[in-house]
Amino acid sequence: MATIKDVAKLANVSVGSVSKYINGHKVKDTTAELIQNAIDALNYEPNIYAQGLKTNRTFSVVLIIPTVWDPFYSELTYYIEKYLEEYDTKLIICNTKNDLDKELKFITMARQNKVDGIIAITYSNVDEHVPDELPVISIDRSFSKHSTFITSDNYKGGEIAAQKLQDAGSSELFYFGQGSKIENETINRLKGFQDYCEQYSLNYKVYYQKGRRHSTADYLSEFADDLQEMDQSIGVFTDTDTHAWMLIDELSNRGLKVPEDIQIIGFDGSKSSQQTPTFLSSIRQNVNAIAKESVQQLMLQIEEDHFVPKKIIIPVEFIQGKTTFPSNV
Amino acid sequence: MATIKDVAKLANVSVGSVSKYINGHKVKDTTAELIQNAIDALNYEPNIYAQGLKTNRTFSVVLIIPTVWDPFYSELTYYIEKYLEEYDTKLIICNTKNDLDKELKFITMARQNKVDGIIAITYSNVDEHVPDELPVISIDRSFSKHSTFITSDNYKGGEIAAQKLQDAGSSELFYFGQGSKIENETINRLKGFQDYCEQYSLNYKVYYQKGRRHSTADYLSEFADDLQEMDQSIGVFTDTDTHAWMLIDELSNRGLKVPEDIQIIGFDGSKSSQQTPTFLSSIRQNVNAIAKESVQQLMLQIEEDHFVPKKIIIPVEFIQGKTTFPSNV
DNA sequence: TTGTAGGCGTTATCAT
DNA sequence: ATGATAACGCCTACAA
Numbered sequence: 001m002a003t004i005k006d007v008a009k010l011a012n013v014s015v016g017s018v019s020k021y022i023n024g025h026k027v028k029d030t031t032a033e034l035i036q037n038a039i040d041a042l043n044y045e046p047n048i049y050a051q052g053l054k055t056n057r058t059f060s061v062v063l064i065i066p067t068v069w070d071p072f073y074s075e076l077t078y079y080i081e082k083y084l085e086e087y088d089t090k091l092i093i094c095n096t097k098n099d100l101d102k103e104l105k106f107i108t109m110a111r112q113n114k115v116d117g118i119i120a121i122t123y124s125n126v127d128e129h130v131p132d133e134l135p136v137i138s139i140d141r142s143f144s145k146h147s148t149f150i151t152s153d154n155y156k157g158g159e160i161a162a163q164k165l166q167d168a169g170s171s172e173l174f175y176f177g178q179g180s181k182i183e184n185e186t187i188n189r190l191k192g193f194q195d196y197c198e199q200y201s202l203n204y205k206v207y208y209q210k211g212r213r214h215s216t217a218d219y220l221s222e223f224a225d226d227l228q229e230m231d232q233s234i235g236v237f238t239d240t241d242t243h244a245w246m247l248i249d250e251l252s253n254r255g256l257k258v259p260e261d262i263q264i265i266g267f268d269g270s271k272s273s274q275q276t277p278t279f280l281s282s283i284r285q286n287v288n289a290i291a292k293e294s295v296q297q298l299m300l301q302i303e304e305d306h307f308v309p310k311k312i313i314i315p316v317e318f319i320q321g322k323t324t325f326p327s328n329v
Numbered sequence: 330m331a332t333i334k335d336v337a338k339l340a341n342v343s344v345g346s347v348s349k350y351i352n353g354h355k356v357k358d359t360t361a362e363l364i365q366n367a368i369d370a371l372n373y374e375p376n377i378y379a380q381g382l383k384t385n386r387t388f389s390v391v392l393i394i395p396t397v398w399d400p401f402y403s404e405l406t407y408y409i410e411k412y413l414e415e416y417d418t419k420l421i422i423c424n425t426k427n428d429l430d431k432e433l434k435f436i437t438m439a440r441q442n443k444v445d446g447i448i449a450i451t452y453s454n455v456d457e458h459v460p461d462e463l464p465v466i467s468i469d470r471s472f473s474k475h476s477t478f479i480t481s482d483n484y485k486g487g488e489i490a491a492q493k494l495q496d497a498g499s500s501e502l503f504y505f506g507q508g509s510k511i512e513n514e515t516i517n518r519l520k521g522f523q524d525y526c527e528q529y530s531l532n533y534k535v536y537y538q539k540g541r542r543h544s545t546a547d548y549l550s551e552f553a554d555d556l557q558e559m560d561q562s563i564g565v566f567t568d569t570d571t572h573a574w575m576l577i578d579e580l581s582n583r584g585l586k587v588p589e590d591i592q593i594i595g596f597d598g599s600k601s602s603q604q605t606p607t608f609l610s611s612i613r614q615n616v617n618a619i620a621k622e623s624v625q626q627l628m629l630q631i632e633e634d635h636f637v638p639k640k641i642i643i644p645v646e647f648i649q650g651k652t653t654f655p656s657n658v
Numbered sequence: 659t660t661g662t663a664g665g666c667g668t669t670a671t672c673a674t
Numbered sequence: 675a676t677g678a679t680a681a682c683g684c685c686t687a688c689a690a
Contacts, residue, residue, distance in 0.1 A: 001440075003683055014661040019685055028659060045441045049381035050683035053666050058378070060421070068397060069407035070602040078398035081424050085431075090421045090438070092389070095410050102414075109419070111330075112374045216604075242602055249606035252651075272601040273399040273571055275545075277578035322581075332667055343677040348669060357675060379667035382682050 002042035011038035060090040064120040072270040079291030123180040135301035141184040157283040157316040158192025161237040167327040170235025173204035177239030234262045241266035263324040281321035331371035340367035389419040393449040401599040408620030452509040464630035470513040475638045486612040486645040487521025490566040496656040499564025502533035506568030563591045570595035592653040610650035
């Protein structure tokens with residue numbers, strides 16, 4: 001591997017000049033040409049580690065998520081990498097499965113100068129371990145630190161879901177969801193749903209377990225038991241698409257039809273892949289916008305000296321799939 | 330940020346000793362203690378860039394895939410990151426959307442010492458740009474270089490698909506798929522399917538377009554037109570799950586029912602997330618095994634001096650979903 | 659405009 | 675077992 005010295009020697013100039021040329025400073029045209037020729041001849045590439053050692057910029061960012069193996073997170077990852085590329089910055093991914101240890105490991109890595117910043121979706125108490133100097137964007141949950149915080153309009157999403165179920169003719173509304181021990185933004189999906197139901201005096205019931213007293217499957221099965229006994233027109237809003245899919249599967253095993261017997265609206269509205277057709281009616285998060293905003297804000301934070309953290313809320317929208325009837329209003 | 334010098338000073342030892350201690354070499358117990366105390370006191374973390382500069386090991390690997398926003402690739406990414414962690418190695422991801430330029434950019438990055446190796450799924454001609462010294466694992470497609478090559482048993486998968494459709498009672502079999510310009514392993518899915526049909530004298534027809542003369546949607550619609558006119562018992566094998574989903578959507582828009590009117594088997598069998606229930610009957614690739622093998626082989630290649638490239642084939646299996654009837658044999 | 663030299667934080671060699 | 679010191683490849687004053 002050729003070094004800057006080799007280039008300098010071949011071009012008959014000093015390393016200083018080569019360095020300047022590489023970094024876009026002014027050099028005489030003729031020397032520039034000399035240098036470029038040498039670079040081409042030697043197939044020279046600057047060693048990023050030596051650069052990083054001097055400059056403390058690594059042009060890489062770590063994304064901390066529960067798991068990339070999930071439509072929402074994989075879409076987010078896709079877009080974040082895409083926008084990061086505009087800054088010539090690489091994306092390192094960290095699947096934590098909500099494992100605090102692993103999160104800390106990556107934060108340590110960041111402290112070792114390995115990355116310029118962090119974008120995190122984490123539902124454990126990682127806040128206190130993040131050093132103040134390190135640029136952080138947190139999605140869906142506010143760090144106690146003064147970091148910028150980006151989230152979808154979960155509350156509004158809950159309202160819309162209730163409204164859409166109502167419009168589609170459901171007379172009995174249900175919320176099904178699960179919360180982690182650490183408070184996070186998704187609880188607002190429930191709040192919006194509840195408030196809307198209260199406001200319009202709708203019949204509704206909430207199945208919400210915080211933590212994991214029962215396994216999701218058990219809790220879901222219990223929920224399905226109750227649904228099965230009802231004969232009104234049922235509409236269910238689940239806190240995530242994944243739970244919606246699980247519910248659909250459970251109901252189908254019991255011979256119940258969606259949307260004929262039960263209408264379902266999920267939350268996320270992300271698709272397994274860019275081309276996957278929409279099946280599930282859902283409240284769609286604007287993943288693209290979240291990713292774009294995250295990257296922009298992170299870059300601001302990295303580049304600006306004095307950065308004022310913000311809270312940014314991204315709108316959501318309802319998408320009509322095949323698990324609810326079209327609105328009849 | 331404390332450096333190794335600060336630690337040495339505080340512990341009253343030389344930097345050499347600190348370095349040894351950090352790297353697990355032998356030091357006297359008492360000095361070890363001294364050093365550890367200093368490290369704790371200063372909250373010291375080695376600077377990875379300085380380390381990389383010396384050792385030329387970066388403990389990072391880049392994964393080149395078309396897009397992480399896809400069930401198969403996101404599952405693969407998940408497992409690769411998981412196994413890489415056992416080697417304390419980070420994963421950088423590169424979504425190429427099959428863009429040669431972007432692939433090259435990441436390979437350049439690798440040449441800059443930024444990564445220790447590459448795992449790639451790429452359907453463009455990237456081979457010749459990979460320098461010989463760089464460890465590479467290629468999945469699904471053999472590089473011309475002498476790199477290790479890992480793939481599922483696509484041929485067998487094609488055979489199984491035909492057989493399962495036959496067993497499930499289909500009398501007219503179809504293959505639907507799309508190939509990229511560059512030859513790759515997935516063509517064996519078709520071959521296995523064809524050979525099986527020939528061997529057992531089954532009625533079958535192939536819809537396969539190489540390159541992209543028509544858009545996938547158009548080609549699919551054309552295919553659905555033809556299916557719609559038939560009245561025999563139809564079974565379709567698609568080259569990917571994604572195409573299967575698109576077909577199901579297309580058929581549903583035409584009022585055709587799966588599996589009652591048409592049975593469908595996809596290929597990949599990967600799920601959107603770990604908990605997503607299985608709906609599609611499919612030939613499942615053992616993504617976990619592919620990931621594990623890729624990482625192990627890559628690490629061998631990185632660590633061993635003389636490495637002999639291998640071709641590794643991972644078995645596939647049929648999974649029964651709800652888009653085919655249970656076998657009646 | 660260009661060249662020189664010191665230093666970034668580590669590791670590794672060589673004495674001690 | 676430990677300490678001193680020369681690299682690793684690059685950037686950046688400072689000097690010329």
